[in-house]
Amino acid sequence: MTEANERARPAPAVEILPAGRIRLVETPLPGLSERHRAAMDRAWEEAVRANPALFDGPMAVLTGLQRDGADGLVLFWARTTYRNRALRHVPGAPLHGSLSVSVAQPADDGRLLVGRMAPSTAAPGRWQLPGGGVEPPDDGRELNLGALRAHAARELAEETGSDTPADALTPWLTTRGGRGNVGVVFTAPPRPARELYDRYAELARKETACGVQPEFTEVELIGPPADLKRLQGPHAALLPLLVRRHTGS
Numbered sequence: 001m002t003e004a005n006e007r008a009r010p011a012p013a014v015e016i017l018p019a020g021r022i023r024l025v026e027t028p029l030p031g032l033s034e035r036h037r038a039a040m041d042r043a044w045e046e047a048v049r050a051n052p053a054l055f056d057g058p059m060a061v062l063t064g065l066q067r068d069g070a071d072g073l074v075l076f077w078a079r080t081t082y083r084n085r086a087l088r089h090v091p092g093a094p095l096h097g098s099l100s101v102s103v104a105q106p107a108d109d110g111r112l113l114v115g116r117m118a119p120s121t122a123a124p125g126r127w128q129l130p131g132g133g134v135e136p137p138d139d140g141r142e143l144n145l146g147a148l149r150a151h152a153a154r155e156l157a158e159e160t161g162s163d164t165p166a167d168a169l170t171p172w173l174t175t176r177g178g179r180g181n182v183g184v185v186f187t188a189p190p191r192p193a194r195e196l197y198d199r200y201a202e203l204a205r206k207e208t209a210c211g212v213q214p215e216f217t218e219v220e221l222i223g224p225p226a227d228l229k230r231l232q233g234p235h236a237a238l239l240p241l242l243v244r245r246h247t248g249s
Contacts, residue, residue: 013177013178013237014175014176014177014178014237014238014241015175015176016173016174016175016241016245017073017174017175017176017182018067018070018071018072018073018174019071019072019073019171019173019174019184020071020072021068021069021071021072021073022072022073022075022145022148022171022174022184023068023072023073023074023075023144024074024075024076024077024142024143024144024145024148025074025075025076025077026076026077026078026079026143027063027064027076027077027078028078029061029063029078029079029080030063030078030094030096032093032094036087036090036092036093036094039090039093040083040084040086040087040090040093041083041086043086043087043089043090044056044083044086047086051120053120053121054082054122055082056081056082056083057081057082057135058079058080058081058135058136059080059081059082059084059098059133059134059135059136060077060078060079060080060098060099060133060134060135060136060143061077061078061080061084061096061097061098061099062075062076062077062096062097062098062099062180062181062182063076063077063078063096064076065176065180065182073174075099075182077099077134077136077143078096079136080096082122082133084096085098085122088179095179095180096180097176097177097179097180097181097182098133098179098181098182099133099134099181099182099183099184100131100132100133100134100181100182100183100184101131101132101134101148101149101151101152101155101183101184101185101186102128102129102130102131102132102152102155102183102184102185102186103129103130103131103152103153103155103156103164103169103185103186103187103188104129104172104185104186104187104188104242104246105129105130105156105160105162105164105187105188105191105196106187106188106190106191106246107190107191107192107193107196107221108190108191108192108193109193109221109223110190110223110247111193111221111222111223111227112129112221112222112223112242112243112246113129113130113160113162113196113219113220113221114127114128114129114219114220114221114222114231114235114239115127115128115129115130115159115160115200115215115216115217115218115219115220116216116217116218116219116220116231116233117215117216117217118213118214118215118216118217119213119217120213121215123236125233125234126233126234126235126236127220127228127231127233127234127235127236127239128235128236128238128239129185129236129239129242130155130156130159130160130216131152131155131156131159131183131185132151132155132159134148134151135151145171145184146166148184149166149167149169149171149186150166152166152169152184152186153165153166153168153169156188158215159214159215159216160196160199160200160203160216160219161199161200161202161203161204162188162191162196162199162200164188164189168188168189169186169187169188170186170187171184171185171186172185172186172187173185173242173245175238175241175242177237177238178237183238185242193221196219196221197219197221200216200219204216222243223247224243224247224249225240225243225244225247225249227243228240228243
């Protein structure tokens, strides 16, 4: 089934994709009309004026999705920059889903670590798992599951201070959101709850001392889905589903 067919059928806000096997295939980025490109640039400039911390760095976007047998998935992706996200605010412009990774980091008591995004990020105040958008590899290097795993480990360390080796992460779920965004979620080995809090506190202390705002302004451990209600502020649409899956609710 092609991505066009996939988009034609109704889809829930968040769904789990069968992906026992994941293959990534690079494609050229579809071109934009001059009108859409100019509108994208204007929308990006407005976003930067509102949040000067935004950076037009490299990112990977999805150009297609295809089933590969009963439990396989092929993700077609292209190289672009974060400016491409501004197309969401351009009426009639072609849109591409984002590709992201995240890590379900459990404590030894079964609770999951979540963080609240800093005001300078693209989702200020939002609670979510550690993770982020996938950056394309250097030219000539392959984007594969191993690269996604390494990126997820890097995000976990940069946001929470937990330096789990990439090869200790296990693929868990592949999800798709209402905008066609696809996320690959890994699980990390459990750590003592106190250690998770202490590692984040040490990371935040060091970054603040260097004049850097941490990507997470705070972290919490949550157990059953009811715990989401005590988080102050919005949370990622994906988070309740992942918490239910993790707890078996």
